[in-house]
Amino acid sequence: METTTGRSEPLPVVSPAPRRRRWRLFALREDIPGRIYFALGASFILLILLIWTVVTHAELIDPLFLPSPAAIIAEGIAQAQSGMLWADAGASIYRIVVGWLIATLFAVPIGILMGNFKFFEAVFEPFIDLVRYMPVVALIPLTILWAGTDDSQKFLILFIGTFFQEVLLVMDNVKSVPKDLIKVGYTLGMGRFEVLRDIVLPASLPGLWDTFRITLGWTWTYLVVAELVAARSGLGRRIMEAQRYLATERIIFGILFIGLLGLLTDYFFKVVGARLFRWIKER
Amino acid sequence: MDQRTVNGQRPKVTIRNLSHSFESPNGSLLVLDNINLTLADNEFVSIVGTSGCGKSTLLNLVAGLIEPVAGEILLDSKPIDGPGRDRGVVFQSYTLFPWLTVWKNIDFALRKTRLSRAEKDELIRHYISTVGLEGFEDAYPNQLSGGMRQRVAIARALVYKPEVLLMDEPFGALDAQTRGMMQELLLHVWETHRTTVLFITHDVDEALFMSDRVVVMSARPGRIKLEVPVELPHPRSYEVVTSPQFVELKLRVLEAIREEALKTMTAAG
Ligand SMILES: Nc1ncnc2c1ncn2[C@@H]1O[C@H](COP(=O)(O)OP(=O)(O)O)[C@@H](O)[C@H]1O
Ligand SMILES: [Mg+2]
Numbered sequence: 001m002e003t004t005t006g007r008s009e010p011l012p013v014v015s016p017a018p019r020r021r022r023w024r025l026f027a028l029r030e031d032i033p034g035r036i037y038f039a040l041g042a043s044f045i046l047l048i049l050l051i052w053t054v055v056t057h058a059e060l061i062d063p064l065f066l067p068s069p070a071a072i073i074a075e076g077i078a079q080a081q082s083g084m085l086w087a088d089a090g091a092s093i094y095r096i097v098v099g100w101l102i103a104t105l106f107a108v109p110i111g112i113l114m115g116n117f118k119f120f121e122a123v124f125e126p127f128i129d130l131v132r133y134m135p136v137v138a139l140i141p142l143t144i145l146w147a148g149t150d151d152s153q154k155f156l157i158l159f160i161g162t163f164f165q166e167v168l169l170v171m172d173n174v175k176s177v178p179k180d181l182i183k184v185g186y187t188l189g190m191g192r193f194e195v196l197r198d199i200v201l202p203a204s205l206p207g208l209w210d211t212f213r214i215t216l217g218w219t220w221t222y223l224v225v226a227e228l229v230a231a232r233s234g235l236g237r238r239i240m241e242a243q244r245y246l247a248t249e250r251i252i253f254g255i256l257f258i259g260l261l262g263l264l265t266d267y268f269f270k271v272v273g274a275r276l277f278r279w280i281k282e283r
Numbered sequence: 284m285d286q287r288t289v290n291g292q293r294p295k296v297t298i299r300n301l302s303h304s305f306e307s308p309n310g311s312l313l314v315l316d317n318i319n320l321t322l323a324d325n326e327f328v329s330i331v332g333t334s335g336c337g338k339s340t341l342l343n344l345v346a347g348l349i350e351p352v353a354g355e356i357l358l359d360s361k362p363i364d365g366p367g368r369d370r371g372v373v374f375q376s377y378t379l380f381p382w383l384t385v386w387k388n389i390d391f392a393l394r395k396t397r398l399s400r401a402e403k404d405e406l407i408r409h410y411i412s413t414v415g416l417e418g419f420e421d422a423y424p425n426q427l428s429g430g431m432r433q434r435v436a437i438a439r440a441l442v443y444k445p446e447v448l449l450m451d452e453p454f455g456a457l458d459a460q461t462r463g464m465m466q467e468l469l470l471h472v473w474e475t476h477r478t479t480v481l482f483i484t485h486d487v488d489e490a491l492f493m494s495d496r497v498v499v500m501s502a503r504p505g506r507i508k509l510e511v512p513v514e515l516p517h518p519r520s521y522e523v524v525t526s527p528q529f530v531e532l533k534l535r536v537l538e539a540i541r542e543e544a545l546k547t548m549t550a551a552g
Binding site for chain 2: 180183
């Protein structure tokens with residue numbers, strides 16, 4: 001501060017003591033600090049692990065029902081060293097990727113048609129809604145009848161599990177493009193096809209990407225169903241097989257490993273999406 | 284009737300016996316009832332009216348985005364048939380393409396032209412500076428304020444030089460200060476790049492400040508209730524709103540609108 005009157009001696013500057021910001025952790029819908037947010041999630045997982053370890057080491061539960069975390073890790077290391085884990089993972093990832101790609105290859109164009117033309121929505125939606133509620137497991141016998149017992153049957157199961165959900169999400173992605181953007185296209189002299197290709201499609205890309213992320217996650221959850229019968233390898237297969245020998249640590253390791261791969265896929269889509277669609281970010 | 288057309292000048296836009304209705308589950312809803320209106324070349328005409336009276340419908344009809352139930356709209360005495368590049372439109376909602384930068388949004392409007400790249404760049408640069416957005420060429424719409432987004436939308440609608448500029452409450456979503464700045468900016472742009480403008484608003488000050496003529500519509504079904512020529516000299520600056528002439532015009536327009544608003548209120552019970 002400057003003063004023009006009185007003595008030239010500078011006045012003592014008293015800056016207000018920085019007040020510590022008080023975070024209220026239980027305020028309705030208010031943000032909490034990022035570090036606390038992360039720590040809460042991590043601590044909960046650690047808590048589960050801790051309870052798990054204590055319960056198993058104190059032998060409160062028969063290892064047949066719940067082996068210790070150490071036994072699970074040992075199982076994982078053994079599988080990795082024997083190479084079985086990588087062969088299983090390879091077979092499963094291949095099935096997931098192909099099954100999901102086929103579903104997506106159909107879901108995107110059909111969903112785009114349904115989202116833009118009431119005609120196609122009217123044609124397809126009742127049928128899709130009908131199939132969507134059929135239990136996929138119950139379709140296994142039919143898929144074997146139709147596609148045999150090789151990988152094409154696995155693709156078919158993954159396709160059925162994924163496509164009928166994905167096509168509706170794609171339709172919604174396309175529908176959420178504001179009508180006024182389409183109107184702008186028309187006023188600029190664009191035709192219907194041009195508007196579809198150069199406005200509707202780019203505008204719905206971030207939504208479509210999110211749909212890909214979500215549906216690929218669903219494809220992962222159908223893996224065990226797909227490998228339920230007539231599979232010689234695969235992560236899901238290994239779980240079903242372990243059930244026969246009551247190898248609980250193998251079952252739990254398999255489940256956790258599938259979960260981990262699903263999580264990694266999700267993370268991959270999130271990171272790539274954030275890079276691809278930087279224009280979404282607000283100031 | 285507008286005096287300019289009487290003066291022997293051919294009208295730019297002629298709206299003749301235009302009526303429109305929408306089908307609804309409870310039957311047909313008459314929205315516009317026998318509208319007759321002409322816009323002279325380079326004239327700035329505003330339409331004001333209570334909300335729901337059919338202003339946007341009228342603009343969409345002139346834009347060719349919907350087809351009238353009866354009547355016709357002529358542009359240079361040719362009937363319009365669907366949307367076209369002879370009419371540029373600015374909407375109230377933000378309609379920039381979010382995946383394109385400011386520069387590319389404006390460039391998008393030039394894709395149907397046969398200009399060279401250099402000519403396009405020249406035009407884009409000119410209109411970016413016209414709306415005062417130098418330095419924001421590479422910004423994405425989500426990084427801009429509402430006022431800036433509408434400035435880009437105006438530049439995008441002007442860059443391909445349509446014969447008529449149609450604006451549907453383009454400043455309706457902006458705060459009062461920004462809106463005032465945008466009105467001055469648009470008026471300045473119009474004073475320097477004369478073109479025919481059909482401007483829709485429910486803000487009487489906004490309409491009178493910028494227009495050559497203000498048209499008041501009645502409550503639904505929309506009819507033309509009053510037309511007032513605004514003979515304030517150009518260039519206008521914001522102080523004009525305090526001039527006795529402005530205040531007198533404002534009173535007339537407000538009275539007409541108030542009458543209509545009362546009608547809808549009593550009709551609603
Ligand atoms: N596509 C439509 N279908 C049915 N009714 C509509 C449609 N568009 C507008 N309307 C109705 O027409 C009337 C006039 O709407 P609009 O032109 O948007 O009014 P304004 O722009 O003056 O507020 C309103 O009652 C509105 O509900
Ligand atoms: Mg409107």
